[in-house]
Amino acid sequence: MGSRTARVARAAPDSTQSPQVGAAKGPGAEAATATKRPNAGDGPNPDAREADELREVFASVARYFSLLAEPTRLSILHSICSAERSVSAIVTATGATQTNVSRHLALMHHAGIVGRRREGGTVFYRLLDPEFAQICRIVCVRIAGRIEADEPLRQELLEYAALR
Numbered sequence: 001m002g003s004r005t006a007r008v009a010r011a012a013p014d015s016t017q018s019p020q021v022g023a024a025k026g027p028g029a030e031a032a033t034a035t036k037r038p039n040a041g042d043g044p045n046p047d048a049r050e051a052d053e054l055r056e057v058f059a060s061v062a063r064y065f066s067l068l069a070e071p072t073r074l075s076i077l078h079s080i081c082s083a084e085r086s087v088s089a090i091v092t093a094t095g096a097t098q099t100n101v102s103r104h105l106a107l108m109h110h111a112g113i114v115g116r117r118r119e120g121g122t123v124f125y126r127l128l129d130p131e132f133a134q135i136c137r138i139v140c141v142r143i144a145g146r147i148e149a150d151e152p153l154r155q156e157l158l159e160y161a162a163l164r
Helices: 003-010 029-035 046-066 071-080 087-094 098-110 130-148 153-163
Strands: 114-119 122-127
Touching: 071 087, 071 098, 071 122, 071 130, 087 098, 087 122, 098 114, 122 130
Parallel strands: none
Antiparallel strands: 114 122
16 A cells, blocks of 8 residues: 555544644634744655645545536446446436437546447447446445435535535
């Protein structure tokens, strides 16, 4: 496991952690902490380097998850997660227009989630990233279970967002 991967794994959020002892509190505490710089004689700041690497990883993860933010893309992924399909078969499976399906497929192809090949005048797409399908499946099954249990999804998500 690379050092960046280890840091990300170690930095996973844990809501049970208490604030650091001696951490600044009150208005402007974040600004005071953010502007603190090591002395010139201190050498490289490993915490700053780690924070920069984590920001880079988190930005990439956010872009990756943004691909899940569109129901049509989820439907397309569902249609090709177990087998390669032509664009027309994907259009039939999803009920979306060919223009819309093609636009989403191009975006996912550019992101490296799906691959494509041409056979004559027909273009076929397949899933390249099985972990992406697994993430989709886990989340969809969990949400479907909550819907079936008639649990209040919307309110729960709003409360979660308010905590962040």
